[in-house]
């Protein structure tokens with residue numbers, strides 16, 4: 001049994017992680033996985049998610065919690081543990097830092113979204129939410145595109161400035177602009193990625209503000225949570241979700257469905273893009289990710305195989 005820490009996981013190349021996310025979509029296409037809808041356990045504002053999934057070679061369970069107010073005590077909102085096991089023998093193979101796996105795979109889910117839903121010439125982008133997922137989204141965005149100007153927006157300008165400083169060391173050629181005004185960020189960005197714990201839309205409901213841009217929502221994972229105003233989904237020429245469960249789970253999809261702002265038929269699984277790429281010119285595009293256990297499974301499997309090859313991680317006696 002191996003223990004694979006955050007430090008080990010953070011050393012792994014973005015290429016390997018993004019390929020592993022693509023592997024998850026390939027398994028969806030071939031229907032070679034077994035995954036129930038994830039279980040939410042609610043305790044007032046806090047949530048525990050139980051995320052099991054089987055593939056042919058491995059199975060994994062991630063236990064991940066989201067404590068939205070943890071930021072007030074300088075702690076991460078998302079924590080967790082992932083157990084990877086052998087699907088021939090049932091034996092547990094590895095325990096991994098579930099928060100680190102989540103941050104990397106979610107960054108890569110956004111990264112693949114950027115790759116398939118924005119022009120190769122994309123130059124301006126904005127990240128709303130300068131927390132753990134916001135930083136990971138920025139890293140995968142900059143891995144996929146040569147951005148000239150990156151806006152970073154957060155309720156706390158200090159958080160946005162801190163994220164800009166971190167990124168400046170890693171990607172010195174980018175110009176960073178920080179703001180606590182999300183509308184200014186949207187006006188100045190061709191791509192907007194939101195990774196906040198907000199329950200309410202982050203900017204005004206105005207079709208003129210959103211037309212012709214690409215929007216990726218990473219945050220809202222409960223029916224009462226919504227990051228974007230209805231104009232994003234109603235103006236969008238294309239709407240994608242990483243899993244169709246998002247239509248039940250996220251307020252960004254289920255609220256406009258309930259209010260008949262959009263019809264269910266407009267919402268397509270992201271995996272369609274692997275088979276049928278779309279023309280992006282002058283299009284408004286919305287991609288909503290809630291995450292799924294299958295991403296954790298394929299990323300954890302790739303991490304485990306690499307750990308065996310490069311003798312990473314710590315051996316544990318069970």
Ligand SMILES: NC(=O)c1ccc[n+]([C@@H]2O[C@H](COP(=O)([O-])OP(=O)(O)OC[C@H]3O[C@@H](n4cnc5c(N)ncnc54)[C@H](O)[C@@H]3O)[C@@H](O)[C@H]2O)c1
Pocket residue numbers: 066068071076077078102103106128129130131132133134153154155156159182195196197198202217218219220221289290291292
């Ligand atoms: N789609 C997925 O697969 C996936 C995976 C992991 C986490 N998430 C979700 O992403 C969200 C962010 O997680 P995190 O770990 O980065 O949390 P975090 O606490 O580290 O960061 C959240 C940031 O959002 C900011 N924020 C909150 N409300 C805002 C608003 N109205 N305007 C601007 N900024 C605002 C906070 O100030 C904070 O800096 C959570 O809701 C989490 O559940 C989604």
